[in-house]
Amino acid sequence: MTDTTGSGTTGTGAPASGGEPPRTANSFRAIKAEILRRIRDRIWQPGELIPGEEDLAREFGCARPTVNRALRELAEIGIVERKRRAGTRIAAHPLREARLEIPIVRDEVEARGASYRFSVLSRGKGPPPVGLRARFDLPSAAPMLHVRCLHMADGRPWQYEDRWIHLAAVPDIENEPFDEQSPNEWLVRNAPFSEMEMVLGAAAASPQEAELLGIRDADPVFVFERSTWLLDRLITHVRMLHRADYRMVSRF
DSSP states (O other), rough: OOTTSSSSSSSOOBBOOOOOTTTTTTHHHHHHHHHHHHTTTSSTTTTBOOOOOHHHHHHHTTTTTHHHHHHHHHHHSEEEEEETTTTEEEEEEEEEEETTTOHHHHHHHEEEEEEEEEEEEEEEOOOOOHHHHHHTTOOTOEEEEEEEEEEEEEEEEEEEEEEEEEEOHHHHHEEEGSSOOHHHHHHHOOOSSSSSEEEEEEEEOOHHHHHHHHTTTTTTEEEEEEEEEEEEEEHHHEEEETTOOOOOOOOO
16 A cells, blocks of 8 residues: 555555655654554554555665564554564454553453343434533534444343444444444444543433433443544544443453
């Protein structure tokens, strides 16, 4: 795959046609940022083998150990996978950190021995609402996909998901039918990220939320809000609600 802007490389490690490598990208931080940019812009796809250290050092005009440090730090946060003699690949299931994994709801439910299914309640495309735009500094015309889902465990409501997805960050998701995998599962498997914010709290269920979760109006619910970015670009913001009897277990 070729970066038509001239700042990327081909999959064989040669500079992309149309220009020279960035002359300022000679520090490990600059190289790390450029690799993240190429992942964000889908120049390098999940699972793709990227150029070797020598090729990248030649492209960026730096020493090989500088490239090695950038790739090592990206490997430590789960963005790339490095294997001796096999090279470096963009992680097929990227994680921000091995210690802080975004769970796939299907796996979470099935790990409890329950049967899983989900349904898409609504789906639409449009600009972000004012609150979201202000909170994440999004352009007023930023294309967003708004998806609401209900996840079930043994036929009982497990999680209500209200998600906004920035299509400029993950354009491939626009035509995903969500018939076999939920937005949560698709994003975990296909959208690498470099930063995450998570907020936990409690709230009183609205009438609509209570009906979906099978509880009474104003009953307490456990609320997760999670946002992810790749560099400075928001990928998704999701609000997830669980019934009050939900238990969260984390291991570090």
